[in-house]
Amino acid sequence: MKLVLDEEETWIIECIKEAHIDCGFHVRDVIKKAKARYGLSRSTVYEIVSYLEFHGLVKTNKSGNRELDQSISYFVTCPVCGKEIPGNEYILENGKSICEDCYLEEHQRIKFADPMAVRSKKLFRKNHGLEGTEGLTDIQKELYKFIQVEGGVTPEKISKLFGLTPQEARNQLAILRHCELVKWRKIGDEICIVPFDS
Template structure:
């Protein structure tokens, strides 16, 4: 039985194995790497606007991000991660959804990239 090089899960010989950067990884780790949502995706924005439920379909974590941005205005990534206690990969995945729904966006404040509400008067 082999072990995934990324997460350490045991993989049976009948399981699908993938090679990623020279390592044998499980299907979940492979998909996490190749299926990362892209923030700047016009087709995703179009699709989200046509088929999305707006804020009704958001996860609790996505709602917490929006609440934080509403209360704190534009803020840098580090402050968001610290305040919400989440890792960068989770934030970026959730932020891509919020961006596609045109609920949140990134903006420059001075020389720093900050995140804010899409329709915010402060940015």
């Protein structure tokens, strides 16, 4: 049976890891950490530790102390994408156990309207003799051509048509903006990406 832990159970695992010393851990140390960090009650911590013991994730060692059994595998569900990930591969971000892909997507945002990035990109392109779509990736060139043909398109439509996540689409569009190839414009009730010179 595959053991899939929920959010509170993952919090307790993290508290156990922090409270763990050479000879094991004491539940009172886990309770202190869980109460201070996550606001969990004493009874909730005992209940979860008992659940983890039942599934073999927490065991009693030869000294009579509890310890985390690293050989028992468990999974957590990423709250962002819903994917089940092994317990040793998640990243704890603001109390949520997220997968590496969602973590990277969240932290690799490129700002669309960034004057310093525009200035830097313009200088780089000028110094390297790049004009128009020269120096862009294939996907960036395709996006730019599509925007020119359409005249104005929403980032959501670009995301769907090109098979990109919303964040990937925004990042690619931000690079085009830094090259001064596209810009934002309100068309009707929608905010669209349009060619820069339109």
